[in-house]
Amino acid sequence: MILWVGIAILASLVIIVRLYSSQYYKYVKLLPMIFIIGYFCIESEFFPQTKFFLQKTTLIWILLGLILGAIGDFCLLKKDNQFWFLGGLIFFLLGHIAYIDYIFSLEFNAKNIFWPMVIPLIMFNGIYLYFMINLLKQKKKKIFIVPIILYMIVISSLVVFNISYELTNFNTLSHLSIAAVLFLISDSLLGINTFDQYRPVVQFLVLATYYTSQGFFVQAVS
Secondary structure, three states, X not given: OHHHHHHHHHHHHHHHHHHHOHHHHHHXXXXXXXXXHHHHHHHOOOOOOHHHHHHOOOHHHHHHHXXXXXXXXHHHOOOOOHHHHHHHHHHHHHHHHHHHHHHHHOOOOHXXXXXXXXXXXHHHHHHHHHHHXXXXXXXXXXXXXXXXXXXHHHHHHHHHHHHHHHHHHHOOOOHHHHHHHHHHHHHHHHHHHHHOOOOHHHHHHHHHHXXXXXXXXXXHHO
16 A cells, blocks of 8 residues: 555656656656665565575566666656667666566466467557657657667567466466556557657656556565
């Protein structure tokens, strides 16, 4: 309950400031992630004593993913500079890889992939990347084409692995699956809102799904 109340309050603050008072956005943007990281460290008892470090090494990947996400957030504060945006893209990419490593640290076997999920994702990525590649060519930002292709491959892999893991081990979809799908939605919308026409409602959806996704990752291991 504390996690979601904190996320709701701080995310609402960020969204309101972003939509109505953008000059203060840089001062509040990182607050939800700082709260989520702090909650994770306290709730998982990550730091109090050495034995927890040894017993919960799998949680390092979640902590790393959260920290990389926060760094990515910081980089996107200067997304008008294409190199800062590219840096944010790289940090988010590494964060997703950390979350994938977490799944495999739980002894997930790639042979258990839920294949019916793969085809719809391939179709979605094909349509989305076709649109984005043409958009980037029009905007003369071809430098982002390869990174975005790699990014979509990684985030889609995260979706497949999380869903496959939960179906294999629990025969249901829960926090990890929801987190991954919300990440896919948030990141896809972010690309459109950044390189196409900026839309406040899309920005709201980007932030709302992003913070909720991070919350579900923490909830899954708390």
